[in-house]
Amino acid sequence: MNRQMKEMMQQAQKMQQGLAKIQADLAEARVEGSAGLVKATVSGQGELVGIRIPPEALEAGDAEILEDMVLAAVRDAVDKSRDLQESRMKELGLPGLGGLM
Numbered sequence: 001m002n003r004q005m006k007e008m009m010q011q012a013q014k015m016q017q018g019l020a021k022i023q024a025d026l027a028e029a030r031v032e033g034s035a036g037l038v039k040a041t042v043s044g045q046g047e048l049v050g051i052r053i054p055p056e057a058l059e060a061g062d063a064e065i066l067e068d069m070v071l072a073a074v075r076d077a078v079d080k081s082r083d084l085q086e087s088r089m090k091e092l093g094l095p096g097l098g099g100l101m
Contacts, residue, residue, distance in 0.1 A: 015092065018092045022088045026045045027044065046078050048078075
């Protein structure tokens with residue numbers, strides 16, 4: 001194997017190690033989104049891990065409004081999670097992977 005090929009293989013291995021670390025970090029990271037009184041928490045990988053609905057949100061008695069708030073809070077958290085993924089990939093010098101993380 002020539003020197004140039006060996007260097008490329010080393011760079012690829014280093015990048016793979018960096019990607020594995022980012023994936024592990026994102027799995028542990030938590031990002032919160034909100035809408036009205038409702039809060040949603042997702043992992044850095046976009047997995048929904050929690051929803052908080054305070055009693056005051058239930059007092060209105062309108063299920064449709066509460067459903068909309070839950071959906072909006074989850075979407076907000078997922079968007080923030082994607083932003084976190086993109087920023088971590090840029091740190092590694094990689095362009096965004098289009099949600100592949």
